[in-house]
Amino acid sequence: MGLMNGVSRMRAMRIHRLGPITASALPLEEDSVPVPVPGESDLLIRVRACGVCHTEIDEIEGRTPPAQLPMTPGHQVVGTVVGQGNACTLGLMNRRIGIAWIHSACGECAWCLSGRENLCPDFIACGRDVPGGYAEFTTVPEAFAHPIPDQIGDLEATPLLCAGAVGFRALALCRLENGQNLGLTGFGASGHLVLQMAQHLYPDSDIFVFARSEKERSFARTLGAAWTGNTTDQPGLLLDAIIDTTPAWLPVLSAMATLAPGGRLVINAIRKESGDRDILATLDYDRHLWREKSLSTVANVTRRDVTECLRLASEIPLLPQVTSYPLENANQALLELKQGNIRGAKVLRVS
Numbered sequence: 001m002g003l004m005n006g007v008s009r010m011r012a013m014r015i016h017r018l019g020p021i022t023a024s025a026l027p028l029e030e031d032s033v034p035v036p037v038p039g040e041s042d043l044l045i046r047v048r049a050c051g052v053c054h055t056e057i058d059e060i061e062g063r064t065p066p067a068q069l070p071m072t073p074g075h076q077v078v079g080t081v082v083g084q085g086n087a088c089t090l091g092l093m094n095r096r097i098g099i100a101w102i103h104s105a106c107g108e109c110a111w112c113l114s115g116r117e118n119l120c121p122d123f124i125a126c127g128r129d130v131p132g133g134y135a136e137f138t139t140v141p142e143a144f145a146h147p148i149p150d151q152i153g154d155l156e157a158t159p160l161l162c163a164g165a166v167g168f169r170a171l172a173l174c175r176l177e178n179g180q181n182l183g184l185t186g187f188g189a190s191g192h193l194v195l196q197m198a199q200h201l202y203p204d205s206d207i208f209v210f211a212r213s214e215k216e217r218s219f220a221r222t223l224g225a226a227w228t229g230n231t232t233d234q235p236g237l238l239l240d241a242i243i244d245t246t247p248a249w250l251p252v253l254s255a256m257a258t259l260a261p262g263g264r265l266v267i268n269a270i271r272k273e274s275g276d277r278d279i280l281a282t283l284d285y286d287r288h289l290w291r292e293k294s295l296s297t298v299a300n301v302t303r304r305d306v307t308e309c310l311r312l313a314s315e316i317p318l319l320p321q322v323t324s325y326p327l328e329n330a331n332q333a334l335l336e337l338k339q340g341n342i343r344g345a346k347v348l349r350v351s
């Protein structure tokens with residue numbers, strides 16, 4: 001197919017080297033690069049907005065490094081379909097669609113065939129393994145594009161595609177029953193969405209939020225948390241399930257100690273930082289593990305998680321709180337995210 005109306009180059013904020021993000025080592029450079037050409041079964045997307053995720057920090061700092069450099073990050077992409085390959089059949093031209101972390105999976109392995117394409121050995125992550133949404137255009141296989149419900153705005157849709165979808169997956173892994181207590185340790189982009197999804201799905205359950213900053217705790221109370229406290233505060237009762245979204249280990253141990261018999265801890269983090277890893281030496285079998293407590297992790301998302309999250313979001317309705325930045329200020333957004341300056345989700349406005 002030809003390029004859009006003679007537009008042949010685009011702006012992209014790209015990762016050129018890996019290392020810690022600091023105010024004096026901003027990670028992304030604004031480049032002028034060719035507009036991508038979609039493959040046979042791919043869509044060409046004009047990006048309208050792209051969410052900023054903690055996983056981008058993990059990519060840049062080398063905990064889950066890009067497949068090659070330079071790389072355009074961004075896996076919470078909302079845009080308009082402006083082109084498609086010859087083999088596309090789903091009629092998505094001119095539609096508003098979302099692209100999530102799952103850019104593709106093989107479709108043939110045991111995991112893909114059993115509904116766990118998130119665990120596919122050939123899982124391709126958007127913005128890590130292939131270029132993502134910190135750019136004016138990007139591409140995606142049409143089978144992995146998610147139509148966005150009309151009532152959800154561009155900016156508000158972006159956090160649903162990652163924080164919301166992976167939060168939905170974490171919540172499903174908690175196997176909560178209505179009335180059972182749920183804890184959330186860490187209260188960033190995912191936490192505030194999970195809290196609202198949990199309230200909708202389990203109306204009789206109380207939600208307990210553990211967060212370091214009073215700003216996050218008061219935000220959680222505004223949304224209806226039954227109790228809030230610091231990471232290691234004890235709520236005075238044991239909880240049936242806890243979702244951990246922190247980058248550290250202390251909240252994991254603390255959560256294991258706070259689980260009721262048979263309780264489930266689900267760690268929703270792509271990598272843990274190593275700063276307080278030594279604390280794991282204090283793991284105590286009786287206090288942290290015994291009585292059939294279980295611990296699992298969440299890896300990636302399936303297309304179904306994304307679809308279910310978007311459906312729930314339009315049903316509740318779930319309107320994520322967002323702070324937006326122009327594309328060229330992506331470095332500032334990442335730095336503020338790393339510094340813990342979080343209220344709701346950060347989103348880049350692209351077009």
Ligand SMILES: [Zn+2]
Nearest residue numbers: 053055162163
């Ligand atoms: Zn993400």
Ligand SMILES: [Zn+2]
Nearest residue numbers: 106109112120
């Ligand atoms: Zn597979």
